[in-house]
Amino acid sequence: MSNGIHVQNLTVAYRNGVTALRDASFTVPEGSVTALVGINGAGKSTLFKALMGLLPHASGQVRIMGGTVEQALAKNLVAYVPQAEEVDWTFPVLVEDVVMMGRYGHMGFFRRPRPIDRQAVDAALARVNIADFRRRQIGELSGGQKKRVFLARAIAQEARVILLDEPFTGVDVQTEQAIIALLKDMRDEGRVMLVSTHDLGSVPEYCDRVVMVKGTVLAHGPTETTFTPENLRHAFGGVLRHFVLGGAALHDDADQRAVDVFTDDERPLVFYDQRPRRKDE
Numbered sequence: 001m002s003n004g005i006h007v008q009n010l011t012v013a014y015r016n017g018v019t020a021l022r023d024a025s026f027t028v029p030e031g032s033v034t035a036l037v038g039i040n041g042a043g044k045s046t047l048f049k050a051l052m053g054l055l056p057h058a059s060g061q062v063r064i065m066g067g068t069v070e071q072a073l074a075k076n077l078v079a080y081v082p083q084a085e086e087v088d089w090t091f092p093v094l095v096e097d098v099v100m101m102g103r104y105g106h107m108g109f110f111r112r113p114r115p116i117d118r119q120a121v122d123a124a125l126a127r128v129n130i131a132d133f134r135r136r137q138i139g140e141l142s143g144g145q146k147k148r149v150f151l152a153r154a155i156a157q158e159a160r161v162i163l164l165d166e167p168f169t170g171v172d173v174q175t176e177q178a179i180i181a182l183l184k185d186m187r188d189e190g191r192v193m194l195v196s197t198h199d200l201g202s203v204p205e206y207c208d209r210v211v212m213v214k215g216t217v218l219a220h221g222p223t224e225t226t227f228t229p230e231n232l233r234h235a236f237g238g239v240l241r242h243f244v245l246g247g248a249a250l251h252d253d254a255d256q257r258a259v260d261v262f263t264d265d266e267r268p269l270v271f272y273d274q275r276p277r278r279k280d281e
């Protein structure tokens with residue numbers, strides 16, 4: 001498999017000597033929405049930075065769409081949708097200018113937008129449904145609208161790999177559903193979406209695959225076989241509350257089936273007979 005993301009034995013250390021990821025290996029094929037989950041400090045942001053070429057790899061190998069990180073970045077293949085806290089919202093820039101930044105890599109030295117760049121921006125704004133806000137300052141938008149602006153920037157960039165950092169934090173349910181629908185569409189276009197999230201309850205709803213981190217990659221693969229109570233206990237042990245409901249607490253008949261609930265008090269993740277349940281079931 002040459003496309004998608006392939007990470008092999010990756011170790012990443014910060015300059016102060018903290019080794020945030022050690023010997024991490026996983027693959028993400030093209031055409032997938034993959035959740036990146038783990039406790040605070042597990043190494044999710046570090047992994048994103050390594051994929052964005054912002055941190056040197058102490059050892060190991062990363063291949064993105066068949067090339068090195070540098071080659072993928074040079075071809076504008078990788079886009080990043082940041083956490084709200086990472087952005088300076090007081091910076092005076094219009095929504096359409098932020099989305100145009102996605103085109104910079106496609107422009108010449110003077111970054112003079114051509115008609116094709118303007119068309120790409122228009123299409124991206126329309127696709128995430130924020131064309132009405134295009135002349136607004138970015139700081140004047142709601143949390144969900146801001147997220148959509150950065151998604152539009154990734155779309156305008158024509159990125160094949162999109163890294164999303166906590167896309168649903170501070171977003172209402174309706175916008176969350178709109179973003180999920182967009183992610184599914186982009187998956188069907190053969191892109192790779194890697195989504196870091198603490199919202200475990202919705203992972204089975206929209207993620208085909210899961211990468212679980214805790215200083216390394218503990219497990220990776222299809223959601224059905226990877227997002228299991230056993231792996232969750234391993235990745236989140238002690239942090240999430242886990243309880244099992246069964247017997248008289250759940251049934252008033254002889255039904256012996258039990259329900260596993262994992263919760264961090266945000267949105268519980270419920271397993272029926274050890275299987276994550278999708279919302280549409």
Ligand SMILES: Nc1ncnc2c1ncn2[C@@H]1O[C@H](COP(=O)(O)OP(=O)(O)OP(=O)(O)O)[C@@H](O)[C@H]1O
Nearest residue numbers: 014016018020038039040041042043044045046047
């Ligand atoms: N700039 C930095 N310099 C040194 N160490 C860092 C730096 N950024 C993060 N770390 C350390 O690296 C480890 C992994 O942090 P990282 O930010 O990747 O975790 P995370 O999984 O993204 O956490 P969260 O869920 O809280 O966002 C932690 O031990 C953290 O303290």
